[in-house]
Amino acid sequence: MRNVYVTGIGMTKFGILPDMNLREIGETAVWAALKDAGLKPSDIGVAYCGYAVSGHIYDQELVMGHTCLRELGIKEIPILRVEQACNSGGFAVREAFLAIQSGFYDVALAFGLEKMFGRGTQKAVDALSKGLDTELYAEYGLTPGATFGLISKRHMYDYGTTVEQMAMVSVKNRRHAALNPRAQFQKELTIEGVLTAPMIAEPVTLPMCCPITDGGAAAILVSEDFLRKRNCRKPVKILASVGASGSPSWTYKLSSHENYAISSKLGYEMAGLGPNDIDVAAVHEPCAIMEIMTYEGLGFCPMGEGGRFVESGASSLGGRLPVNTDGGTLSRGHAIAATGVAQIGEIVTQMRGEAGPRQVEGAKIGLQHCVGGYQMGDACGSTLHILERSSEI
């Protein structure tokens, strides 16, 4: 195995970006990553573009990666779009990692972009419902929101999780987002405010759901050979990069943790570490209950203890294992295919000690986890990365 590092990260602000078209969102994120890395467009050997729902919204389904990179002068190299629903960005990073591992490339670009506003909310919601197997779910009204309602109810039934604990996830992530100028939402929430907000699908209220978001994010991965030769800026080492699918079953249980279990087992084994070694984590919570399930699935706390984990303050800044220091999907925003790459960006920022008021003191090991799609009781797929602060910083 080759040693692989992240040396450049970039992102647009997440939120409503009426002045940027799809191409400009991608260009801006990639250009920022190139500048951050101190590399030229011609240094890039291969590029993976995460892109999931905006094709449906803006009628530009195909070759979006080529379109974004053309004006930056990135050409001749393989440019491939990857899609795994909400986790398209996580898989863009994973494919970049594998491409370097293959020995054929030394510098790989992973980026993701979406523009979800501008054609009406209904169009965006339509696009999102494609993340569930249409035949099994969407046609019966099981949109993502409705599914999260059922999952929340099941978790409450199985483990005694409370709606207040779910609200605490929303409040915590908004508090973190208030410290992140690139986050979509910065105004703090209260538990009372979350619980009395409009109901989406009982017991899930509006602030327990992620928003619709425009945004792009990019990361540049390099081999150790390239790192040494070019003296790259503030490299962060990738200790583990894994991908997995769930284990859908006709006898399904709505709140399955199997996808988390598979990817975290692979990831911890690859890194030679366990959940107690993680100093900071970026995980995917399109709904508050998902963050609680992720604590459990990744072993941050015992099964069923996720609600109490957030209540204890363990996952808050200042706690034992701060989670979603950038505000997470709920408050940084969820520009679908950009999310996984933005998570990597936050962990790299934390490893570099450059997170400013949201910095986790002394953080040396960070974890990124993202899931995408949903069918038959389990997320369709997931990626997990474990990053390490390197001695060069």
Place this chain on the structure above:
Amino acid sequence: MRNVYVTGIGMTKFGILPDMNLREIGETAVWAALKDAGLKPSDIGVAYCGYAVSGHIYDQELVMGHTCLRELGIKEIPILRVEQACNSGGFAVREAFLAIQSGFYDVALAFGLEKMFGRGTQKAVDALSKGLDTELYAEYGLTPGATFGLISKRHMYDYGTTVEQMAMVSVKNRRHAALNPRAQFQKELTIEGVLTAPMIAEPVTLPMCCPITDGGAAAILVSEDFLRKRNCRKPVKILASVGASGSPSWTYKLSSHENYAISSKLGYEMAGLGPNDIDVAAVHEPCAIMEIMTYEGLGFCPMGEGGRFVESGASSLGGRLPVNTDGGTLSRGHAIAATGVAQIGEIVTQMRGEAGPRQVEGAKIGLQHCVGGYQMGDACGSTLHILERSSEI
């Protein structure tokens, strides 16, 4: 570099498949490849699903790969959709190759599927127009058909290529397809018939354009270690697997060969071979002129000699370098994201000596090339594979 082999191939019939939904098309192709390889679903370590236009047509944009593989019991492994317009299938094979090269996997599945009929021809044509940068082309009426008309005119102007020579590509590929029971069209054409057929965009007539097609194709790639351990069936060695993009430019020339030049240089270097070593080729001709340009771009003949190459019979069965022995995109059909994988299937079939009446006698080296998307005078991207008949056969 590890040695990688193709050991299983499968495809549906290409054409109009009203009795199969999208999931069944994918399942059928993958199941056929598993049976062909003599492998079990649990042998697969990673899967890449090419899928380009059917999401737009059938409103199932996301997680199609997971949906296809679920009922076959392929789960827990990474399943990723890849898209590079018409070349999504070629890149699925390339990513499978890179995944094995990474050392993390020994068995990788590449498959592609589309269902383009069933929601009306206009819906399919709309979806196809997304393969061109919408801002630059589609909004000005430069659909794929119109673009091919302009490219044909330019090639005629530059090199003296004739419409009769273009018609010969259509006639030849239909003659080959008549020997392929899985091809969409089997009724032979005449040059007169092609020239007097309805005009699409001068000088391109209907039989010079590929049809709209339903279909799926799959290929299973394995490492040499796995091959030896499991005594895999009729393996065909991959000598080269490369990907590239074109070099779009504002000062563009409509009939650029740059994408072909880049991928063939990389591919021939990797294989240590040249165009004279190729015994049979599967190339992408969504329009007849593209096959003529491919002869030139891949060095099968000198630049500008493509029209005379087909006229000489060199690219026909029985000629010096038979091209598109399965009928090609024009007559096998173009189930967009399945095409690149079906091309690999045809070359594997030829290398195994199992192509029946369309077998190229003594073929030892075969080449696959596919391009996808179009912007500013060049195809967006391309993949090229060179395969070798192995001594095990």
